[in-house]
Amino acid sequence: MNGTLLEKKDTKVVLLFTPEEFHRNYQVLQSLQINKSTKGIDYTTGDLNRQEVYKNFPSLTQDAKVLLLKFQSEAISELRQSIEQRFAKQKAGISGQQFLTNALHRHFHQLFLDLRPYFTDVKWYHKIRKPENPRYQTLPCSFHLTKARLRFDVIKDENGLGIQAWVVIDDQPHNLADFVRHTFFLEKDNTYYLLAYKDSQTIQWLEQPEAKQYANDPAAFTEHVIGRLESDYSVNRNGLFEEKQVEAIPVCRVMLSELNNSFLMITPQWLYDGVTVDGPWKDTYETTLNGERIRIARHKATEQDFLKALVALHTNFTNQFNGYYYLPFAEAQKKQWFIKSYYKLLEMDIEVAGMDLLQHFKYSAHQAETVVSIQKEQGSFVHLQVAVSFGKEKISLTQLQKTLYAGQRAIVLKDGSLGMLSDDWLRQHAAIIKHGTVKGSEIVVSKFLAIPESGTEDAKPILGNLVNESWWQKWQRWQTGTEPVYSLPQSISATLRPYQQKGFEWLALLADIGAGGCLADDMGLGKTLQTICFLAWYCEQYPQTKHLIVCPTSLIYNWQQELQKFASSLKVEVIHGTNRSDNASIVSAQVLITSYGTLRSNSDILLSQEFGVAVLDESHHIKNPAAQITRLVQEIPATIRIALSGTPVVNNTFDLYSQLNYSLPGLFGTREFFKREYADAIDRYGDEYKIKALQRLTAPFILRRTKEQVAKDLPEKTESVLWCKMGPRQEELYNEVKDQIRTRLLGDIQTNGLGKSKLAVLQGLLKLRQICNDPQLLPLDEQQGCTESTKTEMLLEELSNLLGRHRVLVFSQFSSMLQLLARACEKKGISYYLLDGQTPAEKRMQMVNNFQENGNAPSLFFISLKAGNTGLTLTAADYVFLFDPWWNTAVEQQAIDRTYRIGQTKNVFSYKLICKNTIEEKIIELQNRKKQLAEELVSEDEGFVKALSEDDIAYLFS
Structure with missing residues (x-):
């Protein structure tokens, strides 16, 4: 009897919290019966059903008991079914599992938020695995009543820029790395802190590889990481970034509004480079726009003079200024005070805004x-x-x-x-x-x-009436008709496709009224050929004129070759590097070709010439109006200015300004006007009216066609995957390295979080991809004597069947892999060309020419993905091999498009070499899952990596 009583005395029931259940069945809360006896401690868990809750937690309020019942297994099952039924309404692109997870996490966060007032009314235990002990432990724990909040520091170390997160509890900061995160809880020393749901999402985002992708790109890090954080949190930049310093005389304006429907409120404001500043005087004003830190040095004299002028408008203003002045509407209309003051403000060159919103003024009956x-x-x-x-x-x-x-x-x-x-x-x-x-x-x-x-x-x-009627008729015929408006110059040795004829005619039409434009056709549609036809036509109209082409260094000899091929009667001179022509050659030439760099260093010679047409190729090189090269090209003395770019807008609307202002000086106003009127309104605020206004303004002067629109007659392109099965030794090495990386990474992520493990993730991915290609890409001490490469063997087998009858391109992102392939070909007596980042421009063009035109030249071309995925025309090839998959499918497509472009008459076959049951296969799977995102990130080499979640990374290393 005494033993029975003793056992009852040593029995207690508590709440058991199992945070790992957030990733399994969501049975995160249960009852836990603790029985102590001479034999030890025995734990028994139970579901939080009605009987358990009311029997074991009688001291809790009714509201608390109702909340606990929502954690019982039956309630969770019903909740899951309800969410799955709502799945039909999910947003596009979200998987069913992700939809369910998001909804459950939000639901449980709200439950714990409601339960928080009762945290101290019960005893708590938790079942967890500590980093130092992988076995489950059941231990006492507690839940802190105070809400934790976040703040951030920007740090910089040998790996680049990063974010240091702090958890502020009771006004004391603690390093986030000292906590273990369980969804929306942080745990330290067996104490849990409930985060705001937004905070938990922020930490989860920071644990993704995204911030690491921008670690060495301060501008991108500022925009994509700091900019996102600063919209909700305090971020200490620690002086690591150059702030945009604005020192300018502000534009003064007043913002009119109504206060309590009874007063006219006048708020003085100052516009510094489009940024609105108001409120009491401070020496500087700091703000953040799209992640860019802006520090404005306020101009005290201008602001004070403005305030004095406002105070002088009415005696009531003398003792006012809480950031605004105000008058009753009756007082504002007395003796036409408002009308007179309005005109005074305009006479003082002060803008007046807000008129449209005032309700206490009558509207004129006149239009x-x-x-x-x-x-x-x-x-x-x-x-x-x-x-x-x-x-x-x-x-x-x-x-x-x-x-x-x-x-x-x-x-x-x-x-x-x-x-x-x-x-x-x-x-x-x-x-x-x-x-x-x-x-x-x-x-x-x-x-x-x-x-x-x-x-x-x-x-x-x-x-x-400024344009003669015959031109308007041609303009209409060009827009709606199918017959040529201009004949192709007889000196042109080419047959143009219909859309290329249209492009040539568009340039000629604009030139007929003295206007330039931006030809922005999709890559591979022949912008160069259309421009050459226009230059030949212009030379026929004005035989004594000289013309200038400015382009990136890599395209100089491409232009020279294309001019020789299609307009051989034109005398062309290249001015570049050591090949500087003498003055006599420059004077006698009809077309000068130079690079942006040569123009910068030889502006005195080139800008002393008079040109009929000046062409800027890849004109997005001048998108920064403040850059020296932009200022120089604006000074080129040319009658007609043409910009060529497949991507005229790289970052934002303001990219257009310099290119269009080059082509059509004066049409778009000053850079300050364009920035304020269009760029800021569109990029910062998404102003639909301004978008349409700018589209209407630019439409006649920008011509852009895509392959899908105009090149429907391109031969068929077939894309396939060649699956490679690793040999035993290569597979053994791969699995061994993968297991090492996974064990180390998962431990690091569990202990430190993904945020501190991002670089290791990227290094692990790189190492596994290198093994898939060829273990010889690894450092010598890590190869373990393995030299077999299944991919190399398969490629050589494919080449043996193709070479002699077909021309082949092979792309790899690893230059060292191309060297290994080259040596393998040499052993088999296969000749080849190899192009990477070290290939000089002259040799590059020579190889391209031979590959394209010389039937006896090597029919195999090894190309570095980054060095050769743009600016090359290799339509002689009809087979393309992508030796290793790249994160961004758009980059892969650009490589394929070296041959799949205008001029291609053969069917094109493209193959990805993928090792089965490896990280490469998983990359393909993730590409398919994230296809829309990958297609949007054309300009970012690591764009796909930055979108990986923790689950994605676990999948890649599984």
Whole structure:
């Protein structure tokens, strides 16, 4: 009897928390009966059903008991079924398992959030595996009532930039690495801290490889990592980044609004390089836009003078300024104070914004009437006499332009009403007013606005008479007809495809009115040929003119060759490196070809010439308006300026400005105007109206066609996978290294989190991919004497069947792999070409020419993926082998497109060599899962890697 009583006395029931269940069956809470006896301690778990909860936790409130019942297995099963039924409404691209996981995690986070007030009302144990002991342990634990929060430091070490995360508890910071994360809980010393759900997601994101991808790219790290964090958290940059320093005289403006529906509120603001600053005076203003840290040195004199001017507008303002001034509406309208003040502000060159939102002003019954007459033409500019009026009141052009600059459509009239500019008026007149330079009652504007203006819906063109009727007829025929508008020059030795004829004619049409443009066709569609046809046509029209082509160094000899091939009658001179031509050669040449670098170092010679046409190839090289090369190309004395680029927009809308301002000087205003009017509005705020306005403005001057649109007659392209089975020794080495990496990585991730293991992940992936190619890519002490390569054997077998009848390209991202393949071919007497990052431009072009044209030249071309996946035309080849898969499928496609492009007449066969049951097969699987993402990240070599989740990494090393 006494023994029985003793056993009852040593029996207690607690709550058992098993955090690993978040990744299994979600049975995270159970009851735990602890029985102590002379034999030891015995644990018995039970489900949190109604009987268990009410019997074992009688002291809990009714609300707490109801919450515990939601953790019972039956409730979890019903929840899972409910979520699976909702799966039909999932967002595209999310797997069913991911949808279920996300929903369950959110549900349980809310349950623990509701349960938190009762954390200390019960005893807790947890069942976990400690890093130092892989076996499960059942130990007492506790849950902290205080909410943990996050803050971050940017750090820099030998591996580059990174993020140090801190957990702030009771105002004391703790290193995140000292905690173990269990979904949305952090655990340290058997104590759990519940994170906000957003915080748990942030930590999970930081544990992905993404930040590591940008470790050595400060600009990308700032935008993609710090920028994302700073939208929600405090981030100490520790002075590791250059801040954008803005030192400028600000644009002063007032923002009008209504306060409590009774007061007119006037908020003074200052625009520094498009950034709005308001509030009390400080020497500097710091902000972050798209991850870029901006430090503005505020101009005290300008701001104080502005505030003095505002205070002088009304006696009530003398003792006001909490960041704004205010007046009752009755006071604002007394003695026409508002009207007079409005015009005073405009006279002081102060913008007025917010008019459109005011409700306490009447609207004029009159619509804007506008009369425009052309006064004179001056080069590519035209002087317009413009008169705008509402009823009998004429509006000053300066006032009108400032109103439009401020993004407003309401103008305060002298009778106190608001004159509204209609949508039709804005479509017809806004571009001319905003893009022009006001001189009294005149506006000076680029005459090339005539072309987009003529496409304005329901509007009579104002500038249409600047272009003769015969040109408009040709423009219409070019847009809608199928017959040629211009004949191809007789000196051209080529037959153009229909869209190439259209491209040549487009360039000629623009040149006929003195305009340039940006030819932005997809890669491989023949931008070079279309431009050469245009140059030959221009030489026929103006025989005495000289022309300039500026391009990357790697394309100089491609241009020289193409000109010789298609327009051999033109005298061409290359000015580059040691091949600098003498003055006599320059004077006699019709076409000069140079590089961006040579233009920079020899600007005195090249800019002293007069050119008919100046062509910039890969014109995105001048996307930075502040760069020296951009300033130099703007100074090229040319009548017609042509930009060529398959990717005119690399990062943002502002990339367009320099290229279009080069092609059409003056049409797009100053860089400050373009940035504020279009680039910032589109890139920062996604302004749909501005997007359409810029599209309408640029449409006549940018011509872009894709292969899918215009090259439907390309022969068939077949893409296949050649599966390779490793030999015993190679497979043994692969599995041994994989197991070592997996064991080490999983331990590191469990202990330190993925965030501190990213570099090791990438190194592990690289090592396994090298073994798949050839173990000889590893350091000598890691090869374990294995020299067999199944891929090399398969490739050599394929080549033996193809060479002699076909021409073959072989791509690898490893230059050292290409060297191994080259040696293997030498042993078998197979001749080849090899191109990598060390190949000089002259030799590169010589090899390409021989491969393309010399039937006796080697028919095998080894090419480094990074060095040769752009800028090459190798249509002589009809077989392509990708020796190793790349993360980004778009990069692979660019490699294949060296041969699958215009000029290809044969069917193209492309093969990926993939080792079965290895990381390469898993990369293919992940590519398929993340296909949409991979296609979007064309410009980022490691774009695919950055999207890998912890589950993806576990899968890769499984």
